[in-house]
Amino acid sequence: MVDDAPPRANHPDTLPRLAARLLEETRARHPRVHALTNAAAQAFTANLLLAAGAIPSLTVAAEEAEHFARRADAVLVNLGTLDAERRAGIPVAVAAAREAGRPLVLDPVFVEASPPRLAFARALLAERPAIVRLNPGELRALAGAAPGPAVAAGFARETGAVVALTGEVDVVTDGDRTIRIANGHSLMAAITAMGCAGSALLAAFAALHEDHSEAAAAALLVLGVAGEIAGARAAGPGSFPAAYLDALHALDEAALSDLARIS
Amino acid sequence: MVDDAPPRANHPDTLPRLAARLLEETRARHPRVHALTNAAAQAFTANLLLAAGAIPSLTVAAEEAEHFARRADAVLVNLGTLDAERRAGIPVAVAAAREAGRPLVLDPVFVEASPPRLAFARALLAERPAIVRLNPGELRALAGAAPGPAVAAGFARETGAVVALTGEVDVVTDGDRTIRIANGHSLMAAITAMGCAGSALLAAFAALHEDHSEAAAAALLVLGVAGEIAGARAAGPGSFPAAYLDALHALDEAALSDLARIS
Amino acid sequence: MVDDAPPRANHPDTLPRLAARLLEETRARHPRVHALTNAAAQAFTANLLLAAGAIPSLTVAAEEAEHFARRADAVLVNLGTLDAERRAGIPVAVAAAREAGRPLVLDPVFVEASPPRLAFARALLAERPAIVRLNPGELRALAGAAPGPAVAAGFARETGAVVALTGEVDVVTDGDRTIRIANGHSLMAAITAMGCAGSALLAAFAALHEDHSEAAAAALLVLGVAGEIAGARAAGPGSFPAAYLDALHALDEAALSDLARIS
Structure with a gap:
């Protein structure tokens, strides 16, 4: 359990080193992530x-x-397949996380496709998630402006959340600092729930590292590098998910440092 | 998006050529399929x-x-794990698809096992699905007669739907024309949701091709050929699904023409 | 269908032989298992x-x-993701199984984490499940004592169920006889639903073999040996599930006898 972890001071880790360290801590300390996520x-x-x-x-x-x-x-809330049970359960879990002081990660999947879901997402933003992970279409719907790093930064300042805008290049911003991660593999877009599942790693790292901007960036680096390793091994989108989890399970600092493409 | 696609005129494609063309169009135009399907x-x-x-x-x-x-x-409705949420959501989605003029594919899974499900399926048949995909047990329950090509054709005339009766040999009929496809692999019966997922490709092809009988037959050909390729590569039912999606992702006209067994 | 199976007399099979025979019967007679299990x-x-x-x-x-x-x-009830639909459906299925004389297997997942779930599990124990499969944390919550073989045996006598306590060494006890199975692989703990899915094989074997203690032990042996074979082939937790199902599909008496570690 990580409840008694000492508050982490600032540190000089580069992002690959930090990512490797948080992955090691995840393996050693087994943080619990409660994920209210979509059925798929x-x-x-x-x-x-x-x-x-x-x-x-x-x-x-x-x-x-x-x-x-x-x-x-940490608690992850993903808005896919938002049925009555999820609409009732999510606010309860969010309130419990807030009371317990646990970080909340919000993944507003397909929020641009359904007005009731957009309203539900807006209400959750008022609950101060630690991190919001979204893609350009979702950011456009929530921020009401053409997505990009500047809009992401403004949305971070407005909501108080770290914004992790994922795409060919991932952008992590707290409204002040911005980190860009260019790792990943094209097959990641051909597998359902790849992004949704990845958001759970952002939650795990946010449980271990107080600087949620760094935690989000470290998690996205881990996911992107695992994706590149898997992409080199997989024969297509069918064999990719297994290769991806195998790569994540075996990932180490050497691979993170060698493959990281950060700016 | 395919909204502005011109209506497709009759064409001289053989089925493998048509299947390859529809697969290329799916890759190029990314039709959206909304699938109300079972939890598994x-x-x-x-x-x-x-x-x-x-x-x-x-x-x-x-x-x-x-x-x-x-x-x-296109919209796919699959009746597996038919819970209260699905009972409420399916008619709403079906009505929206009909108003928007989108093809509906119905997969009445296990309809022979549950009287309430059979009644629900009958009500959906009145909504004029474009294609009904079922197996012999399901056809027997819905048509009230021993399943076979003649009963399938009669059921197609009665419902106005293209009937895709799947089994060792797949039969596609609009009540007039009948196409038989003998592709596939025995391991396909050893994996859950293999047929359910396949029905979604019938929906994607029906969105791209007005002749729904041809669209259904082309999709079943693609699925059967992908299954044969996967069956030759997989070590058992565990490794089959990944090999199947890899094969589908890489499938081309040469493999479709070489392996097709149609009559 | 197995409805007309003759009652099985006592027999001299060793456990690997029994496990191989029940696997062969499963392949030949295709018992139906209705699984009310968690969404994942x-x-x-x-x-x-x-x-x-x-x-x-x-x-x-x-x-x-x-x-x-x-x-x-046979019917399997697993208490993971216990939502309103499951709370309503499980008692109905349990009553139907009891009326039809079918064995019930109960898997009280995470019962230690949620007081309402613990209460629900206690009510189900009164319905006389044939087998309860659980891990030490779940047994501690239900039995109110530090888990171990003696507590498992007491819990079996108290509930009238065969208790299958799984962990590094699996313990199967009806309160009188106790069988220990030391097979398995460490990666089995790194895959979700591995235990949950395994409980379904206990249900299938319980449908085929009246001595539910032997049926449970035989199923756990099959699962553990399949896990060892898969562990030797898999590159990590991503590729393990496919290797595991492939191994299960191909498993035979020779492998069961060679690899069994029973006491």
Whole structure:
């Protein structure tokens, strides 16, 4: 458990070193992530967390989500397949996470496609998530402006959340600092829940590292480098997910340092 | 998006050529398929659509299914794990698809096992699906007669839907023309949601090709040939799904023409 | 179907021989297992049953679970992601199984994490499950004592169920006899739903073999040996599940006898 972790002071780690260190800590300390996520992402999210060393739980029901969120070290809320059970359970889990002082990561999947989902996402932004991970279409819907690094930074200042804008180049910003990560593989866009599951690693790292901007960037670096290693091994989108989890499970600082493309 | 596609005139393509062309169009134009499908099939259905180049969405909730169905190019309804949320969401999505003029594919999974599900399926047949994909047990329950090509043709005339009766030999009929496809691999029966996910490709092709009988037959040919290629590579039912999606992702006209067994 | 199976007399099979025989019978007779299981386990559970030769169904809704449970040869209840639909459907399926005389397997996942789930599990124990499969944390919550073989045996006598306590060494006890199985692989703990899906094989074997203590031990032996074979082939937790189902599908008496570590 990570409850008694000392607050982490500023440190001189480069991002690959930090990413390697947080991955080692995840393997050693097994942070719990309670993920309220979409139906198509649940199994893969749990497997990604387990491959990284974290402990997943997935219950959505309001009656139980409170208990699971309270014992978790971080909570992930993903808005895919947003049904009545999820609409009821998510606010309960979010409140439990806030009371327990646990970081909340919000992934507003397909928020541009459904007005009720957009309204639900806006209400969650008022709950001060630590990190919001989204793609350009989702940022456009939430920020009401053409997506890009400047709009992401403004959205971070407006919401108080670290914004992790993912795409060919990932952009992480707290409104002040901005980190760009150019890792990843084209096959990652051809697998469902790849981004959704990745958001769970941002939650695990946010549980271990107080600077959530660095935590998000470190997690995206890990995911992007694992994707590149998997892309070199996989024969297509069918064999990619297994190769990706294998790569994540075996990832070390040498690979992170060799392959990182950060600016 | 395919909204502004010109109506497709009759054409002289053989089925393997048509299948290859529709697969190329799927890769180039990324039709959206909204799939209201069973809980065990959601992730694999999304991954099959992505491997083929289509864009999946999966939301079941009535409040949202309308929005997703309206922006989709085709809608798939699968009756597995038919819970209260699905019972409420499916009619909303079906109505939205009909209003938008989008083809509906119905997969009445296990309809022979549950009287409430059979009644629900009958009500959906009145909504004029473009294609009904089923196996012999499901056809027997719906048509009330021993399944076979003649009963399938009669059921197509009665419902106005193209009937895709799958088994060792797939039969596609609009009540007039009948196409038989003898491709596939025995391991396809040893993997859950293999048929369910395949139905989503029928929906994607139906969005691209007005002749839904040809679209269904072309999709079943693609699925059967991908299955044969995967069967030759896989070590068992565990490794089959990855090999299948890899094969689908790489499939081309040469393999379709070489391996097609059509009559 | 196995309905007309003759009651099985006592027999001199060793456990590997019995396990091989029950696996052969599963492949030949295709017992139906209706699994009310958690959202992250549904697809993998179905695929494990299919890889072993059994026929899965997964519907949770109360309206339909009754029909599916009644035509099944065994019913599995897993308490993960215990939402309102599952809370309503599980008692209906359990009652249908009891009326039809079908064995019930209970897997009280994460029962230590949520008081409402613990109460729900206690109510199910009163329905006389044939087998309860759990891990030490779950046994501690249900038995109110530090887990171990003696507490497991006491819990079996108290509940009338065979207790399958899984961990590095699996312990199967009916309160009288105790069997220990030391097979398995460390990667099995790094994949979600591995235990949940395995419980479905206990249900399939319980449908085929009246001595539920032997059935549970035989199933755990099969799962552990398949895990060892897969562990030797897999490159990590990503490739493990496919290797595991491939191994299960191909498993034979020679491998079971060679690799079994039983006491």
